[in-house]
Amino acid sequence: MDHSRILRATNVVLLLTGYQMHWFEKKTQRFRLSLPGVVFIFVLGCIYAACFAQHFDSSSSLLKVLRDVSPFLFGLTRMQLLLGAKVLAYAVYCTVKSVGAVNSLVESLTSRDSGLKKDEVIAYVLLGSTFAILFGFVLYISFEMKFELPPLQDAMVGMALFLPHLILAGSMRLFIVLAWLSRGQLKQLKKNAEEELSAHLSKDEDNIASTSFTISTKSSSVESLENLKRKLEVLGTNFGCFTQSLQHSLIFLFALNGNCLLGGIYSLTYYWNTWHVIFEERKRRIFYAANASIYACIASDYVCLMWVLFTMEKERLNFIKCLDYFLAQRSSLAKKMRPLTKDIKSVLKRTFYFKFHSLIRFDLCYVVLMVSAQLLIISLVVIFHYLNDEILLLREELDSKNEE
Template sequence: MNTRRVLRTSNVLLLLTGYQMHWFDSQLQRYRISAPGILNVFVLACIYAGCFNEHFQPSALLKTLLDVSPFLYGLTRLQLLLSIKVFAYAIYASVRAVGVAGEITESLPMTIISARRGCLKRELIAYLLLFSTFVVLLCFGLYIGYEMQFKLPPLQHIMIGVALFLPHLVLAGALRFYCIFAWLTRERLRQLESEVEQLLSESKIKTELQLVANSSSVAVTVAASNEDNLLKPLQQLAAHFGNFFDHLQRSLLLLLGVNANCLLFGFYTYVYFSNTWHVLFDDHMRRVFYAGNISIYACIGCDYACLLLAQSLLEQQRFQFLDRLNSALAQRNTLPKRIRRILKDMRYTLSNCFNLKFLSIWRFNVANFAVIQLIQLLVVALIVTCHYLNDAILQTNERFDSNDEDD
């Protein structure tokens, strides 16, 4: 896998989406501030400011939204309030995280491995983690454009939507930034595991040669092994990746909150549209609504799937590495004391230094993340159900009141 190409691709993507202002210098293997990146963020900020202002101008779309559902209008205002904080914090957090990311990139090998099928597959997975959500969004966009005969809606409506979507896009860069570095860390652990395998093979050969030499009284010279070059890179990788997660954890938590509001918006509109509002639209606009509504769940689900895939593969590689170290340490008589001590230190590092926790409380793994999402969905379903039942009761009371007046 070409690590340099993966890092450069992710850097260009995050620059274009406004999450980063730094350019990845492949020679220094670090990120440095760049004038085009600053200019790009400034232009996006100006666009966002103009779109944000449209929410406070007279608008038929917003007035209709308020008349149809004050609760839905309130969710839009809440999303707008979150968005301005998200946009500012995402840029601030990326500046802090990129410095720690530079410490990881300095320790990663940038050499191009021969293009075997396995290496190409691992590089394609890295691109999948980066671009899958954009591909899903593009597919929905093309379908919606087809249903609307590729006619753009009014400019004001576009700007109102951009004010809600752009900060979300910027903040989601933190998720992609984490995913790509989790994947590269996994590949580095895989490489270190192969080096440990080589070390154990060399140690076995040494032991056999020494036994032969002792039995035949012949002096045998064996080259010194490179066990000292294994422990320190692993410790540095664990420390740097832990710091990287610490700098990104609040961005990821903020993204969870923004996504929760989007899911509530999507579920609420879907329930009411399917039951009552659909009569106000023709068949084309109904399909447009359903496609747009489904795209909310699809894009959020795709982001979370990439996050969990990167994290689960990292955990899988870590446990595989630990199992290999444990099996090697179980063979007490075949390893010199020096190598055993180094392997024990590596096992300790893998066991204790890759335990990622949000705010030092919530352990970040697939099971805990799935539980949090389930709780979010239950809360969203409960809120939508309560509002729907409340509206149904109000309609029933109004119907009874009108019947009483007729009598």
């Protein structure tokens, strides 16, 4: 697996989506601020400002219809717009602030051979899965629209809502890819430790070497384990700093996702009951595809994040189990190597324990609980509004019957 290729591909994706203004230099293995990236972000900001202004244009027929059909959904749109503006400003600040932590983590990763391996293919899948799903939905909707462009004003209204989400999603792409590469580094360190300890056990048990050779082997083994311990500490510390630098971006993204899911589920619920009568068959298919794209893209992000967190935690636990196995070999493991092995185990337990603001642990359990809480709150809000509207409708019917 070639880290440079993966990081360059990630860099290109983040540049095109507007999340990053930096360019990855292959020779120095660092992200540096680039003039084309700054110009692109400036142009993108101007386009967003123009699209943002369309939401306050009183002549917009789309916003008028939305306000008349559902004031609550119009309010969600306004919330998404204002939250998106704040998020966009923060994303520009965050990409500059976090580049130091990103470079430090990249320095902790040792590049592998240049051949295309399974882990590298998975990294590309993790990087592009959501975009591939989004492209599929866009292609289908374009086909249903007979590849005709929507009115410019409506397109700009939609772009103002979509652009911040697309840009901020880059933070999750960056986290997922670097977490996957860190998992690979952790796996390599585990393999090195296992080989070192296994070789020492076999030499000690077979007693095929001379005393001087055994002493020199033990000395080199101790140095190798000390070097491995340092690498593990640096990897864990740098990944922790990288996670901390992206914590606000990920929290903002979860908030945007929650608002999108609320709007999507709310509109789908009311569409099934009342709104479908104002849609013709072709526009119904477009609505279903657009609505489904919200769930599919967000689900893809969450699944990729959960998968990476799961595999990283699994690799950490496997490393600890490996060390426990060798520590159990009391008669075979040298006294000098036992404390080092215990120290490596302690590093795995202490350093790879990531928290947001030192309060909430960021792991698979946390993400699952947060997503579940989001879905529960969204369901309660939709049920409340739907029942409230049904009660109001029933009251109107009863009042009209009493008047008759």
